[in-house]
Amino acid sequence: MANGENKKSPKLEETMEGNILYNLDPIIMKYHYEIDYIHSYAQDSPFFAGLVKGKIMGTRCDKCNYGYATPKTHCMQCGSPTKWVEVPLEGKVHTWTTCYFGGEAFLKETPFNLVLVEFEGFDSLFLSRLIGAEQKDIKVGMKVQARFRRKSKFDPTDVYFVPA
Amino acid sequence: MRKVYMVSGGITKFVKASPEKNFQLMVKDAFDYAMKDVPKLNKDMIDGCVASYFSDHFARQLMAGIMVQDYLGLCPKPGKRIEGGGATGGLCFQSAYEAVASGRMEVCVAYGFETMSHVETWKGNEFIALASDTNYDYPVGGFYSGYYAMMVVRHMHEFGTTREQLAKVSIKNHRNAYYNPYSQKRMKITVKDVLNSEMVAWPLTRLDICTMSDGAAVCILASEKMAEKLTDKPVLITGVGTGTDAMRMADRPHGNVMLLPHEKASDYKNLKYPGVHSFRAGRAAAKQAYEMAKITNPLKELDVIELHDAYTSSEVQTYEDLGLCKYGEGGKFVEEGYPFLPDIDYGLNLPKQGVLPVNPSGGLIACGHPVGATGLMQAVFMHWQVQGSIKKHFGDDKLQVKNAKRGLIHSHAGTGTYVTATIMERGF
Ligand SMILES: [Zn+2]
Numbered sequence: 001m002a003n004g005e006n007k008k009s010p011k012l013e014e015t016m017e018g019n020i021l022y023n024l025d026p027i028i029m030k031y032h033y034e035i036d037y038i039h040s041y042a043q044d045s046p047f048f049a050g051l052v053k054g055k056i057m058g059t060r061c062d063k064c065n066y067g068y069a070t071p072k073t074h075c076m077q078c079g080s081p082t083k084w085v086e087v088p089l090e091g092k093v094h095t096w097t098t099c100y101f102g103g104e105a106f107l108k109e110t111p112f113n114l115v116l117v118e119f120e121g122f123d124s125l126f127l128s129r130l131i132g133a134e135q136k137d138i139k140v141g142m143k144v145q146a147r148f149r150r151k152s153k154f155d156p157t158d159v160y161f162v163p164a
Numbered sequence: 165m166r167k168v169y170m171v172s173g174g175i176t177k178f179v180k181a182s183p184e185k186n187f188q189l190m191v192k193d194a195f196d197y198a199m200k201d202v203p204k205l206n207k208d209m210i211d212g213c214v215a216s217y218f219s220d221h222f223a224r225q226l227m228a229g230i231m232v233q234d235y236l237g238l239c240p241k242p243g244k245r246i247e248g249g250g251a252t253g254g255l256c257f258q259s260a261y262e263a264v265a266s267g268r269m270e271v272c273v274a275y276g277f278e279t280m281s282h283v284e285t286w287k288g289n290e291f292i293a294l295a296s297d298t299n300y301d302y303p304v305g306g307f308y309s310g311y312y313a314m315m316v317v318r319h320m321h322e323f324g325t326t327r328e329q330l331a332k333v334s335i336k337n338h339r340n341a342y343y344n345p346y347s348q349k350r351m352k353i354t355v356k357d358v359l360n361s362e363m364v365a366w367p368l369t370r371l372d373i374c375t376m377s378d379g380a381a382v383c384i385l386a387s388e389k390m391a392e393k394l395t396d397k398p399v400l401i402t403g404v405g406t407g408t409d410a411m412r413m414a415d416r417p418h419g420n421v422m423l424l425p426h427e428k429a430s431d432y433k434n435l436k437y438p439g440v441h442s443f444r445a446g447r448a449a450a451k452q453a454y455e456m457a458k459i460t461n462p463l464k465e466l467d468v469i470e471l472h473d474a475y476t477s478s479e480v481q482t483y484e485d486l487g488l489c490k491y492g493e494g495g496k497f498v499e500e501g502y503p504f505l506p507d508i509d510y511g512l513n514l515p516k517q518g519v520l521p522v523n524p525s526g527g528l529i530a531c532g533h534p535v536g537a538t539g540l541m542q543a544v545f546m547h548w549q550v551q552g553s554i555k556k557h558f559g560d561d562k563l564q565v566k567n568a569k570r571g572l573i574h575s576h577a578g579t580g581t582y583v584t585a586t587i588m589e590r591g592f
Contacts, residue, residue: 097313103290125414
């Protein structure tokens, strides 16, 4: 105690950073969370590289010939490795919807159309946006044409479809 | 494998938000309810647990399961977490079943919860959409209601299913909920109300879609020896089935229907299956569960069903997967009244009303969908149906399916990736 008289008592540093409170009973507050990932497209990279060149790269099984319009680098049917192939840039609407709401990240883009596109010679489908058509204009089976962004984002929105 | 019984269950009332109780306390409430229902059971007799919750994002907490286990005072007994999207609860129930069936445990507790109110609704929708391929699907406009909308648009194209038929599922489930004190959306609505409700993703409106919720549910499973000791109304689990399908809807095959015993290949000559109109995982789950429970005609041999109606459309699609009607006939099945309760006035003309009640509780549409709790909630409601104890737990027997001896519960994850079907029968 005698020594302590000369020392300041230990104290946590006070800061101006506080929390946003919404309620006191119970205490409800805002908690912020954010993260940057180091994400690799790994063996699927050729698909995203293809979009930049105006191509939809799918895959085809060497062994059973199953065609993947959305790439799988191994065949889901037989397990063999697949090879990269170009998917036609014209297809047909297999099914569709118009979203009037969405996840927070996409709310500002509503309403938007989602389509699953089918392609001649391919067994699996491809999910994309359909631009330039309203809900009333869209039909299962309608022909659609791929278009590409000029400024690539290196995500699947680099390609989108319009009525053919 | 040994016989496994459900001896007791408990749930909290699912609500939009429960800021006054955290997930530990919600599970504790459901657990205490279940324990109270079998007074001869004490904690020492519990051999272990399985935890069910879907999202670390919603919980803002990794390893939330162990925090429930310690809160319940069940450490250092065995425990683990099961996760499989919307089917998490159904998978958890089956995992607890396996623990007892294998002989590893005599009594196993399956507990589940979700706290979805921790983010705003549209952020919540974004979290849920992360349960789609984040390379190929999510960035395009990740939205589960949009995915299910695409599936039902194809169902409508393939089979002529109508929005009016979907609306009848909404009418049924909201109306049943009137007599379920655990439900949160009790509504007397008409086809028009559903069609004119706010459009979310064509053709699904707000009244076609369940709501995110907070809630917890608990099921207690036991071996024959323990079930005999604990209760005079045990419910025997006679069939378990689990199916899976590709994450990306784009990858679903277009092949042949997986047939149930009462179907023929010629029923489906021109049908490419499952495509995106049907849930192959649901059919696979049903097929296994029926084989195990020796069910050959589910419409005749089941008395009641609680199924995963996250969307009115998925309820209709599930009638078909479960073989209650043929593929393509789901719309007609609800229109004619088969899945309605016999003694409730729905304001509809239903010539086949009450043949096989589906979602007498009101389902996810009226009770809510706190993901990790949902599949266990169905087990709890089915337990009470098969026990004949709905009146005891609901305070009203309006929803009690008369003489319900055998029921099916069905739990389903995102666009049909994981689906479970479990058969529960009177064990007394
Ligand atoms: Zn192959």
